[in-house]
Amino acid sequence: MRPRRAKRGAGVTKQIRQLDRVVIRFAGDSGDGMQLTGDRFTSETAQLGNDISTLPNFPAEIRAPAGTLPGVSSFQVHFADYDILTPGDAPNVLVAMNPAALKANLADLPRGADIIVNTDEFTRRNLAKVGYQANPLDDDSLAGYVVHPVALTSMTVGALAELEVSKKDAERAKNMFALGLLSWMYSRPYESTLRFLERKFAKRPELVAANKAAFKAGWNFGETTEDFAVRYEVKPARMPSGTYRNITGNAALSLGLVAAGVRSGLPVFLGAYPITPASDILHELSKHKRLGVLTMQAEDEIAAVGAALGASYGGALGITTTSGPGVALKSETISLAVALELPLLIVDVQRAGPSTGMPTKTEQADLNMALFGRHGEAPVAVIAPRSPADCFHAALEAARIALTYRTPVLLLSDNYVANGSEPWLLPDVESLPDLRVEFASAPNGEDGTTFLPYLRDPETLARPWAIPGTPGLEHRIGGLEKADKTGDISYDPANHDFMVRTRAARIETIPVPDIEVEDPDGDARVLVLGWGSTYGPIGAACRGLRQRGLSVAQAHLRHLAPMPANLGQVLAAYDRVVIPEMNLGQLAQVIRGRFLVDAISYNQVRGLPFTAVELETMLEEVLKNV
Amino acid sequence: MSEPVALKLTAKDFKSDQEVRWCPGCGDYAILAAVQQFMPELNIPRERIVFVSGIGCSSRFPYYMNTYGMHSIHGRAPAIATGLSATRPDLSVWVVTGDGDALSIGGNHLIHALRRNVNLKILLFNNRIYGLTKGQYSPTSEVGKITKSTPVGSADAPFNPLSLALGAEATFVGRTIDSDRKHLQSVLRAAAEHQGSAFVEIYQNCNIFNDGAFDQLKDPGIRDDHLIRLEHGQPITFGADGRFCVVHPPGGFGLEVRDTAATPAGDIVVHDATVTDPAYAFALSRLPGLDLRNTPIGVFRAVDRPSYDSVVQEQLAAARSGVTETPEQQLASLLNSGDTWTID
Numbered sequence: 019m020r021p022r023r024a025k026r027g028a029g030v031t032k033q034i035r036q037l038d039r040v041v042i043r044f045a046g047d048s049g050d051g052m053q054l055t056g057d058r059f060t061s062e063t064a065q066l067g068n069d070i071s072t073l074p075n076f077p078a079e080i081r082a083p084a085g086t087l088p089g090v091s092s093f094q095v096h097f098a099d100y101d102i103l104t105p106g107d108a109p110n111v112l113v114a115m116n117p118a119a120l121k122a123n124l125a126d127l128p129r130g131a132d133i134i135v136n137t138d139e140f141t142r143r144n145l146a147k148v149g150y151q152a153n154p155l156d157d158d159s160l161a162g163y164v165v166h167p168v169a170l171t172s173m174t175v176g177a178l179a180e181l182e183v184s185k186k187d188a189e190r191a192k193n194m195f196a197l198g199l200l201s202w203m204y205s206r207p208y209e210s211t212l213r214f215l216e217r218k219f220a221k222r223p224e225l226v227a228a229n230k231a232a233f234k235a236g237w238n239f240g241e242t243t244e245d246f247a248v249r250y251e252v253k254p255a256r257m258p259s260g261t262y263r264n265i266t267g268n269a270a271l272s273l274g275l276v277a278a279g280v281r282s283g284l285p286v287f288l289g290a291y292p293i294t295p296a297s298d299i300l301h302e303l304s305k306h307k308r309l310g311v312l313t314m315q316a317e318d319e320i321a322a323v324g325a326a327l328g329a330s331y332g333g334a335l336g337i338t339t340t341s342g343p344g345v346a347l348k349s350e351t352i353s354l355a356v357a358l359e360l361p362l363l364i365v366d367v368q369r370a371g372p373s374t375g376m377p378t379k380t381e382q383a384d385l386n387m388a389l390f391g392r393h394g395e396a397p398v399a400v401i402a403p404r405s406p407a408d409c410f411h412a413a414l415e416a417a418r419i420a421l422t423y424r425t426p427v428l429l430l431s432d433n434y435v436a437n438g439s440e441p442w443l444l445p446d447v448e449s450l451p452d453l454r455v456e457f458a459s460a461p462n463g464e465d466g467t468t469f470l471p472y473l474r475d476p477e478t479l480a481r482p483w484a485i486p487g488t489p490g491l492e493h494r495i496g497g498l499e500k501a502d503k504t505g506d507i508s509y510d511p512a513n514h515d516f517m518v519r520t521r522a523a524r525i526e527t528i529p530v531p532d533i534e535v536e537d538p539d540g541d542a543r544v545l546v547l548g549w550g551s552t553y554g555p556i557g558a559a560c561r562g563l564r565q566r567g568l569s570v571a572q573a574h575l576r577h578l579a580p581m582p583a584n585l586g587q588v589l590a591a592y593d594r595v596v597i598p599e600m601n602l603g604q605l606a607q608v609i610r611g612r613f614l615v616d617a618i619s620y621n622q623v624r625g626l627p628f629t630a631v632e633l634e635t636m637l638e639e640v641l642k643n644v
Numbered sequence: 645m646s647e648p649v650a651l652k653l654t655a656k657d658f659k660s661d662q663e664v665r666w667c668p669g670c671g672d673y674a675i676l677a678a679v680q681q682f683m684p685e686l687n688i689p690r691e692r693i694v695f696v697s698g699i700g701c702s703s704r705f706p707y708y709m710n711t712y713g714m715h716s717i718h719g720r721a722p723a724i725a726t727g728l729s730a731t732r733p734d735l736s737v738w739v740v741t742g743d744g745d746a747l748s749i750g751g752n753h754l755i756h757a758l759r760r761n762v763n764l765k766i767l768l769f770n771n772r773i774y775g776l777t778k779g780q781y782s783p784t785s786e787v788g789k790i791t792k793s794t795p796v797g798s799a800d801a802p803f804n805p806l807s808l809a810l811g812a813e814a815t816f817v818g819r820t821i822d823s824d825r826k827h828l829q830s831v832l833r834a835a836a837e838h839q840g841s842a843f844v845e846i847y848q849n850c851n852i853f854n855d856g857a858f859d860q861l862k863d864p865g866i867r868d869d870h871l872i873r874l875e876h877g878q879p880i881t882f883g884a885d886g887r888f889c890v891v892h893p894p895g896g897f898g899l900e901v902r903d904t905a906a907t908p909a910g911d912i913v914v915h916d917a918t919v920t921d922p923a924y925a926f927a928l929s930r931l932p933g934l935d936l937r938n939t940p941i942g943v944f945r946a947v948d949r950p951s952y953d954s955v956v957q958e959q960l961a962a963a964r965s966g967v968t969e970t971p972e973q974q975l976a977s978l979l980n981s982g983d984t985w986t987i988d
Binding site: 061064065067210254257258259260261262263264273276277279280283285287289306307308309310312314316317318320321324325326327328329330331332333334336350351354358444445446447448486487488489490491492493494495496497498506507 | 660692694699706707709710711712713716717720723724726727729730731732734735752753756956959960974978979980982983985986987988
């Protein structure tokens with residue numbers, strides 16, 4: 019148990035105040051190590067059992083000019099003693115490592131927020147770089163906030179004076195000073211950070227010592243300085259029992275793909291071309307050769323999906339991972355996979371487009387491409403995860419559909435879930451779906467000797483997966499239209515009509531779970547329908563409304579193709595349906611077209627997730643007008 | 645990959661039940677017959693042989709082979725075959741492609757398959773024209789070629805497919821001709837024996853849109869003065885009574901053709917396909933002129949380099965060696981790795 023009051027130094031007595039939730043944003047130059055600082059703070063917080071949600075925000079440039087606005091990198095962490103759904107709309111605390119970080123983030127802060135600034139960086143030159151005429155620390159422009167000026171850099175360098183590190187390395191440790199200070203402020207356990215530093219700098223013991231010393235100096239500074247009179251605690255959240263780890267969407271998705279390999283007993287083959295924000299999946303999967311995962315960095319996006327399809331043809335679970343521009347390039351091969359009726363998993367970690375767009379910012383604008391972006395009638399299954407941890411299960415579900423129904427499946431993640439993180443209740447391996455498949459092994463023709471590669475399973479409409487190496491089943495497949503059953507080339511009009519309709523039916527009849535509606539009051543007249551990563555902000559907005567006595571229902575689509583069988587019925591049960599999307603209304607158009615529902619489409623494409631507040635405000639207006 | 649037991653397959657075993665639909669007189673018929681007749685020599689069961697093709701006349705090839713086969717999309721056969729070969733090293737994977745498919749739309753995949761040395765046998769049917777789309781110039785058509793899409797002559801300089809493959813550091817490069825079944829099969833044999841990418845250019849006549857493109861190499865009256873038949877370990881001479889020879893002129897970069905009579909025997913280049921430096925085979929690839937004079941056929945280059953599938957499979961095997969846990973146990977520890985915490 020922690021003491022309720024801590025007494026230290028020159029008789030400074032620190033108050034301890036309980037909070038139910040806190041949002042902290044670490045912001046600095048892209049070279050300041052803010053992502054790492056945020057990661058470590060998150061990890062410490064996870065150890066304490068708080069619920070967590072994080073949001074990194076960084077520039078596409080690896081090192082934009084130092085001290086400039088485009089070079090600002092930030093990491094926001096929201097933690098609470100209850101289950102939370104988003105990384106938080108507005109930070110309670112901003113750590114600003116330089117004037118650019120202050121200027122870029124100030125507008126997001128509510129009045130009264132704490133701002134911890136590194137005063138060493140508030141030089142005339144640095145201020146001028148971002149257009150500050152006067153030092154905001156010296157005038158009253160920050161009067162509405164609680165500003166804590168801390169000479170982070172010089173105190174770090176001072177703390178390391180006795181150690182054998184260069185001045186540059188000492189200065190670089192300032193992020194650990196900041197982490198130490200914040201860890202003290204929020205009573206975080208720090209053992210895991212010290213262990214992390216030992217691992218990270220294992221080859222350079224002097225840096226282990228320097229970073230540990232900087233961390234402790236930051237902690238001790240908090241304890242001794244009078245500037246921080248209050249220390250906070252956030253109690254553990256009540257969460258289902260079990261073992262947890264904090265995980266990003268990309269990491270969870272990677273593990274889901276590895277798990278799909280284990281549960282199917284198939285080798286996993288990933289063909290990928292590096293692209294932000296999907297590359298981390300390639301990096302992660304390349305580490306799991308022990309579990310039979312083969313990764314190939316292809317010469318381009320087209321080769322990446324081609325090689326994956328070739329691997330599927332040979333009996334592997336073929337996967338390709340990319341972002342929107344890559345899906346565009348892969349589209350012809352995905353259509354081939356539709357014609358070949360082979361399993362293929364395409365992961366699109368969406369980013370803001372069109373073209374290169376904003377590669378490190380989020381968007382949901384590839385839905386149309388996923389559903390319709392191919393030549394000919396080329397339907398595929400489409401699935402979208404709703405949160406970082408959900409990426410694990412969504413990947414398994416995508417693999418299940420691909421393998422069972424022998425079809426390409428598009429998994430639509432996005433930058434928000436891919437790089438955000440949350441606690442993940444680790445599943446029991448045995449509880450994961452059984453994905454074993456049966457390859458064709460004998461002729462299936464009535465005569466007992468003929469093999470009919472397009473004779474379908476009446477239940478799944480899947481054709482046999484007859485992999486090369488199987489004696490007696492030698493056959494040819496290709497992109498040309500095939501005759502039903504025999505798979506021979508066919509230009510017969512009736513056959514083409516039949517095959518097009520069959521391919522559509524193959525996807526449309528895949529059984530997917532019914533959509534569930536959350537309507538705790540049971541009398542809601544407005545339904546908010548979302549898909550993918552908007553789950554958190556929509557959920558938080560609905561919660562906010564309900565806490566104020568307003569009824570609203572929430573439903574979230576995981577399966578976008580095919581859609582749940584009960585969706586039409588669910589939509590019809592409400593007076594108004596509102597569809598918030600980080601695009602210009604792509605799902606809304608589908609819902610309107612398919613169900614003739616006059617849905618309200620609410621959109622923003624700022625490259626950032628919705629805030630709960632903006633959705634709450636918008637929904638309140640809708641509720642008023644029902 | 646030879647089988648201990650003779651399978652006693654015949655050419656007939658490799659003919660599929662599909663009606664062959666190339667234009668009458670197309671050079672593809674001769675290549676198909678030569679391949680079907682050669683296949684039994686491999687002594688590999690049919691189910692372990694896969695033909696992958698792209699788009700174009702030549703790419704219909706897999707439909708006519710009674711093996712596994714995939715007729716894919718334009719230019720992508722090497723990429724698709726790479727995924728298959730990397731995951732299934734037990735298979736004998738053949739890519740059939742054409743000059744447009746391999747060198748235009750699929751150029752990138754071709755050079756990268758060769759660079760990686762994927763264990764593929766790539767047969768490029770070069771007829772120097774787009775046939776399936778009815779007669780546009782191709783990336784191997786001559787400058788000035790008049791076609792449907794170039795009514796006043798093509799402005800494009802052509803690729804030399806072998807020079808390109810050698811530039812990509814292909815480990816096996818050969819050339820043969822559709823009409824010379826014996827020679828074609830000898831090059832296929834050498835390609836099949838090669839571990840890694842084997843690139844074989846086959847001059848193929850399109851009798852509809854580019855008839856007679858290789859007549860100088862086929863006409864019994866003149867072909868011997870045009871064709872250089874490369875034989876490993878033999879001095880390179882050709883023409884009637886070997887009246888021409890190939891030398892490496894002092895001070896020059898490449899190879900040149902001389903009169904044998906005026907050349908000291910010791911100056912004549914002895915063909916060695918195993919020369920590590922691709923510059924030698926490249927110099928051979930540069931000998932032919934626009935009139936196809938001095939066209940070498942045979943195996944230009946056959947060198948050893950670990951194939952892609954063998955390297956990646958070794959990596960997988962090395963990672964797995966000594967692992968005693970079941971995949972499920974490994975997965976459970978993987979999921980539980982990193983900083984975890986428990987809530988009761």
